[in-house]
Amino acid sequence: MSDALFQSFGGIARMILFATMAYVSVVLILRISGKRTLATLNAFDMIVTVALGSTLASAILSRSTPLTEALAAFVTLVALQWIVAWGSVRFRTVARIVRSEPALLVRNGDVLHGALTRERITERELETVVRQSGARTLDNTSAVILETDGSFSVVAREGSDEGSDYAKAGLR
Structure with missing residues (x-):
């Protein structure tokens, strides 16, 4: 010992x-x-x-x-x-x-369910990413992109008071 x-x-x-x-x-x-x-x-x-x-x-x-x-x-x-x-x-x-392509998961607040399925992301995980970005809800997002490194980019809608124009959330 x-x-x-x-x-x-x-x-x-x-x-x-x-x-x-x-x-x-x-x-x-x-x-x-x-x-x-x-x-x-x-x-x-x-x-x-x-x-x-x-x-x-x-x-x-x-x-x-x-x-x-x-x-x-x-x-x-x-x-x-x-x-x-x-x-x-x-x-x-x-x-x-060696490289993957970014995947668009949300377009103008609409969830792209086929993309979620391909990337093995649940809607609940997606909502968490949006909340962590400061956009709060999917309706406040212009786009959510799963980046090639596994991070998420959340782009807030124009004129939205929520979040920033571009926020990174670290769910991998």
Whole structure:
């Protein structure tokens, strides 16, 4: 039981040194790779971001993984993300494979039930999104769009006193 709480000061020192070196290395890698690496514009981006975090956590906490191997894994994920993003900008086929399209869920206050069904969103969830945006009711919305990253954009109707012209709600 005592090993679960404390093993040695050497282990703590190793963890601090390893975490610091990993942190500095990851910051440098991310600065070199550019802002897009951590953007969550679509599901693929989110998966890569989670994988990068998992790789970093495993590298810091695992005594059996050398820092160079962990950084090699991190660089590989960043490079793959860069290649896929580069390919999706240049080739329509790649873009179709890795990107989803935004889905219009509400038009001029009218719920598009077919779109809700395709996107597996309930009307109750949709109403929650609208309330969180400040528009309060579907009648106050010009559009509700399920974005490619899983967030919702709520566009208030012109002249509506409710909400703003554009509000983001974070239901995923």
